[in-house]
Structure formats: C-alpha cells, structure tokens
Amino acid sequence: MVGTATNGRMRQAFSVVNGVQDLGLSSNPTSNAGSECGTIEFTREDVEALLNEKMKYKNKYNYKERCENMLDYIKRLRLCIRWLQELEGDYAFEHEKLRNALELTAQRCAEMELNLQNKEEELNLIILELRRSFASLQEKLAKEESEKLAAVDSLTREKEARVNIERSHTSLSEDLGKAQEELQTANQRISSINDMYKLLQEYNSSLQHYNTKLQKDIDTAHENIKRGEKEKVAIVENLSTLRGQYKSLQEQLSSCRASQDEAMKQRDALVHEVACLRVELQQVRDDRDRQLSQVQALTADVVRYKELATSSEELEAKCLSQSNQIRTLSTQLASAESKLQMSDLSALEKRTEFEEQKNLISELRDRLEDAEFKLIEGEKLRKKLHNTILELKGNIRVFCRVRPLLPDDNSSGDGKLLSYPTSTEALGRAVDIMQNGQKHSFTFDRVFMPDASQEDVFVEISQLVQSALDGYKVCIFAYGQTGSGKTYTMMGKPGQPDQKGLIPRSLEQIFQTRQALKSQGWKYEMQVSMLEIYNETVRDLLSSNRDSSRMENGYATKQYAIKHDANGNTHVSDLTVVDVCSTKEVAFLLDRAAHSRSVGKTQMNEQSSRSHFVFTMRISGVNEGTEQQVQGVLNLIDLAGSERLSKSGSTGDRLKETQAINKSLSSLSDVIFSLAKKEDHVPFRNSKLTYLLQPCLGGDSKTLMFVNISPEPTSVGESLCSLRFAARVNACEIGTPRRHINNRPSDSRLSLG
Numbered sequence: 001m002v003g004t005a006t007n008g009r010m011r012q013a014f015s016v017v018n019g020v021q022d023l024g025l026s027s028n029p030t031s032n033a034g035s036e037c038g039t040i041e042f043t044r045e046d047v048e049a050l051l052n053e054k055m056k057y058k059n060k061y062n063y064k065e066r067c068e069n070m071l072d073y074i075k076r077l078r079l080c081i082r083w084l085q086e087l088e089g090d091y092a093f094e095h096e097k098l099r100n101a102l103e104l105t106a107q108r109c110a111e112m113e114l115n116l117q118n119k120e121e122e123l124n125l126i127i128l129e130l131r132r133s134f135a136s137l138q139e140k141l142a143k144e145e146s147e148k149l150a151a152v153d154s155l156t157r158e159k160e161a162r163v164n165i166e167r168s169h170t171s172l173s174e175d176l177g178k179a180q181e182e183l184q185t186a187n188q189r190i191s192s193i194n195d196m197y198k199l200l201q202e203y204n205s206s207l208q209h210y211n212t213k214l215q216k217d218i219d220t221a222h223e224n225i226k227r228g229e230k231e232k233v234a235i236v237e238n239l240s241t242l243r244g245q246y247k248s249l250q251e252q253l254s255s256c257r258a259s260q261d262e263a264m265k266q267r268d269a270l271v272h273e274v275a276c277l278r279v280e281l282q283q284v285r286d287d288r289d290r291q292l293s294q295v296q297a298l299t300a301d302v303v304r305y306k307e308l309a310t311s312s313e314e315l316e317a318k319c320l321s322q323s324n325q326i327r328t329l330s331t332q333l334a335s336a337e338s339k340l341q342m343s344d345l346s347a348l349e350k351r352t353e354f355e356e357q358k359n360l361i362s363e364l365r366d367r368l369e370d371a372e373f374k375l376i377e378g379e380k381l382r383k384k385l386h387n388t389i390l391e392l393k394g395n396i397r398v399f400c401r402v403r404p405l406l407p408d409d410n411s412s413g414d415g416k417l418l419s420y421p422t423s424t425e426a427l428g429r430a431v432d433i434m435q436n437g438q439k440h441s442f443t444f445d446r447v448f449m450p451d452a453s454q455e456d457v458f459v460e461i462s463q464l465v466q467s468a469l470d471g472y473k474v475c476i477f478a479y480g481q482t483g484s485g486k487t488y489t490m491m492g493k494p495g496q497p498d499q500k501g502l503i504p505r506s507l508e509q510i511f512q513t514r515q516a517l518k519s520q521g522w523k524y525e526m527q528v529s530m531l532e533i534y535n536e537t538v539r540d541l542l543s544s545n546r547d548s549s550r551m552e553n554g555y556a557t558k559q560y561a562i563k564h565d566a567n568g569n570t571h572v573s574d575l576t577v578v579d580v581c582s583t584k585e586v587a588f589l590l591d592r593a594a595h596s597r598s599v600g601k602t603q604m605n606e607q608s609s610r611s612h613f614v615f616t617m618r619i620s621g622v623n624e625g626t627e628q629q630v631q632g633v634l635n636l637i638d639l640a641g642s643e644r645l646s647k648s649g650s651t652g653d654r655l656k657e658t659q660a661i662n663k664s665l666s667s668l669s670d671v672i673f674s675l676a677k678k679e680d681h682v683p684f685r686n687s688k689l690t691y692l693l694q695p696c697l698g699g700d701s702k703t704l705m706f707v708n709i710s711p712e713p714t715s716v717g718e719s720l721c722s723l724r725f726a727a728r729v730n731a732c733e734i735g736t737p738r739r740h741i742n743n744r745p746s747d748s749r750l751s752l753g
C-alpha cells in the first residue's frame, strides 16, 4: 500500500525522516505528532529505512544518549504509524467510496445487462426474422437462378434456332425466288393460253347462243305448224262431217224434190180432185211450207258451209305460208349448223396449233436441258484443262498489276517510265521499266495495265477461286510497296460497289456457285476468319472485344497459337471463326474487320500497310448423292508494304516494325525459294505468316501472287525491286496442286474440277 501511494505525499519523505530529528521530544509525542506532523508523508523506502535503522554508538554505555536516540526513534516510529493509520483511514474512506461506486456501477451494470438482454432478445428476434427472410430470399434467388439458367438455355436454343431459321430462310427465299420466276413465266403462258381459250369459248358460246335461238325459232315454228295442222285436221274433219250432212241434206232435198214432184204430179193428178182434196192440198201446202223452211235452213247451212270452205282455204293458205316459213327457218338452221361446224373446226385447228406449240416448247426445253448439260460438261472439261495447265506449269503464278497515276501523284518526269510490249507473244504478259535510262524487261503470267478494271482482274482469278469449292487450297497474295494498290486490288474502294476488290467478288462467286451446285446434290459449309499480323503478333480482327488481346501485366491474355493437325488443317487458338452462308454476312464481317483494323491504326498510331492482313475461308462440301466430300481453303492476303524503310534510317518502334516486316517478307521468299529447290527443310517457322500459311504454300496448293506496281517516277527503285522479286518467284516450281477429296474412284462427277 505504501509503495503504491505514488502521489504528492511522498515528496518530502526523506527530509522529514532526517529533518524530524530536531522536532522536540514531548511527553506525549503521539498526540503531538498527530497535530504537528499531520502533513508529513513517508515512502516505502523511508519506512523500510526507519525499520532497518541501527543505532551506532561511540560509547556503548552512554545510556543517556542511547535513551534519547531510542526516544527519537520511537517518536519517528509513532509518526510513521500515525501517518500509516491516517492513510489507512483515507484508504478505508476511499474504499467505501469505491465500494459505493462499485455498487452503483454494479446496479447500472445489472440494469444495462437487463437492457442488453432485452436488446439481445430483440436482436435475436430480428436475426431470426432476417434469417427467415434470408432463407426465403435464398430460395427465391435459387428459383430465379434456375429460371435464369432456363432462360439462358432457351435463349441459346432460340439463337441457334434463329440462325438455322435464317439460313433456311435465305436458302428458301432463294428457292422461292427461282420458283416464283418459273411460276411467273408459267403463269404468263397459262394466262395467254387462257386468253385464247376464253376467246374461243366466247366465240363458241355466242355460236351456241345463236344456235339455241335458232332452235327455239324452229321449235316455235314446228309448234305453229303442228297447231295449224291440227286445226287443219279439225277443219277437214268438220268439213267432211258437214259434207256428209250436206250430202244427206241434198239427198233429202232430192228426195223431197222427188216427193214434191210426186206431189205435183199428184196435184196435177188431183187438180181434179182439188176441191176434195183442198184440205189435203192445204196440208200438202203446209208440208211444202215446212219443207221450204227446211230448204231455207238448208240453203243457209249451205251458205255456212261455203263460208267454212273459204275459211278452210284461208287456213290452207296460212298453213302453206307457215310451211314456207318453216322451210326458210330450216335453211337458216342448216346455215347456222354449217357455221357451228366451221367454228368447231377452227377451234379444233386452234387446239392442234396449241398442242403443236406445247410440243415445240417441250422440245425446246429438252434442247435447253441438253445444252445445259453440255455446258456443265464443257465447264468440267474446262476445269480439267485449267488444272492440267496448272499441273503442267507446276509453279506459283504471278500477275503484275500497275495502278493508274492518281491526281495526287507526283507525275513529274517523262511519263514513259513503264511500257507494255505489244508483240503477239508478249501482249498482256510483259512489262518494261526504265531506270536511269536503262530498260529492264519482265514477263509474268499476266500483266494488267493501269486501265484494267477490277472485273478484268477478277475474271483471271475466278477459276482459282472456283478451285477452293472443288477442294483445293488456294492462296492469293498482294505484294508491293505501300500505295501501289494492294488493298485496292484485294478489297476495292469502300462505298463503291463497281470498284470492289477480289475478296468481295470471290465471295459472291463462291455463294453463286454453291447455289448452282445445290441442284447436283452438293451442300457446302463455310467458315471465315480474319486476322492481322503486326510485329510478329497475331491480332484477331473479328474478336468482339479487341482489347482482350492486348497486353495485361506484360502478358498477352490470348496467345493465338498456330497449330497444324495431321489433315493439314490449321488452327489458331482463340481466333474468332464465323460460320457464313451469304455474301451479306461476309460483307458485314469485312466491314467489322476493316473497322477493327482502323481502330488498331489509331490506337497504335500506325498505318494498316504496316501489317499483313489474312482473310481465310474454309469450305467443306458434301454430296449427298455420291457421298463425295471436299475440303477447300481460300486465303486472300494483303501483305504489308514491301518498301525498305531501314535504308531511310528509321528508329525506335518504326525500326522494330520495319524489321518485323522485312523478316516476314524475306521468310516468305525463303519459303518459296526453298520449296522451289525442293529442299528437305523449308523454313516455315521463321515467321508467323509463313507458319500460318504452311499448308497452303506447300506443294499441293494453288498459289498466285499479285505484284502491285505504282507508276510514280519516285517509286521506280521500289518498283524494280518488287518486279525482280516477282520474277524470281515466277520462276519457281513448287509442286502440283492436289485436290482434297474423299470419294469413290469410279465417280466422275465433279472430280474433273
């Protein structure tokens, strides 16, 4: 306790212990010390010193001194004890205070504990609730995740379906177009035939109409005649009965007359007896009168009969006129029938004519088919001959193309820098270049003068492009200094469809031919990739996020490692390969590649002419009928500018870039020359470009190099370099192109290609 009391009380300790010696000894030091030394303080050391103090005496027997010293010591001890007691009191007080405080804090603690417990319970409740909601949320999340997965699945399926549908849609729409054209022509023919048929039918129906009218007329006339005849018969019957009556009446009359005569005779005879017989006479007269009235009636009858006879005559006349009418009607009917017959005849004629025309059409169609067949055969033969020529030549072909002078070109100096010999042998194949008054002559497989159009150039390579569809590996390079027209030759001028280059034209031809070969059972699948080799680094031009190929922490994230498999197929890891089935799709991809290239250009502050551009199309075809399979590759390459920049003393990045270009171009020439010399080791691996193209540069591929030349007088040195290189390449024989096909040997279809 003493040692730990390190407050202000200890400061005077030593001085007190040593200084109190002169404090006077009192009879009641204990009580005095309490009042006098109330403020005296001790340290532990002081107390210990006090307790350990040893009295030393000069004279052992000086008891007075010893007694004084002892008293002094006792006094000091008392002081010390009192201080300690005070200290104890203080401490007890403090202890009490602290205990109170402790109790208070304990209470507070208990309260706080209670509060905390309450809080804890509350929090536990909240935690429970939160756990529950967390569980429900997790459930929901899981559900949503599964839904999301399902949605993603369905999306991918939908995407696939959509792609399939689009493909089938394009092919169907092409089919539809063809079918619609055929339908149109057929419809036109049908409509013309229908028109003719309608005309004939109209004519026929009008004739029939006329005929029915005539028939109706005849019928009514016949009815009239019948009625007349019936009437006539009835009249005749009447007449005959009347005649019978008339006869009987006449007989009666004659008998009456006879009786009258008799009566007259009797009268004559009886005149004499008149008187007597007057009554009888009167009777006879009455009789006579009656008879007379009868006769009168009879004469009236006769008159009536006469009238009837006249009416019968009239009827006869009418009958006659009606039969006349019938006769004229039947003549009319006869003429109508003859007309009908004639029209029937003409219809028959038309029909036979129609049949003839039909026959003619089918005959023509047959001939057309024949001609088409012959055309296909001719095409096959031509392909075969073309391939035979290539095989006989067995070398890399070289085409030279000189671009026209552009408005921006420096055209000073005499314009006779380049000339084109016109002898029959050299026409279109030779070019002469003047340097320092000296003429250098070159001959190639083909020389395109400045006025040659893109179409003219394409016509010359279309066969080569065709070969890719037939299963060959085809490589077309454009070589030359920057600005000599390589990109123009390969891609053309953007936004000017008539000036599009070899790549778009080749693709159009491939898709057209694919459509044409469909009818022969061929199905093709095509894949496109586009890359750029810059400073010996491959860059994917179709990658959706180009930045991923950039360096990250000093390491390229995508390696683009080039590998060749046993079948001679090349794979570049991480490279975007796109399935295509229409020119439109490829045009879209070319646009994307051009965009990527230009992006690269601005980001790296470089020109596209400092990199090699490689367009690759893989073509695999299957003939379902013959089970043939072909695998072709078409590589179209726009090389980096060939000018020797190193001479101009470039430094830094520019120097590195130039070295890379020089290295890859000289690797290309090394490969070509060592292939030509048939060396065992061909240094394909010396550059990315040659390694990438290894399967397409070997002996069994078809290779063509365009050497592009600028006509500018300032470029004459470079032009000469390019022409010399091209001439050396042209002299190379690298082998025989071979077609990559799996087929039955007996099958002659397309195997000529």
Ligand code: ADP
Pocket (backbone or CB within 6 Å): 402, 403, 404, 406, 450, 480, 481, 482, 483, 484, 485, 486, 487, 488, 489, 493, 609, 641, 708
């Ligand atoms: P390169 O790719 O070799 O550097 P370009 O293809 O870019 O050269 O051609 C340079 C310029 O010359 C371009 O403006 C291009 O349009 C033009 N050009 C090249 N060849 C021809 C040609 N045959 N007809 C018209 N213009 C051409």
Ligand code: MG
Pocket (backbone or CB within 6 Å): 483, 486, 487, 488, 608, 609, 638
């Ligand atoms: Mg270019």
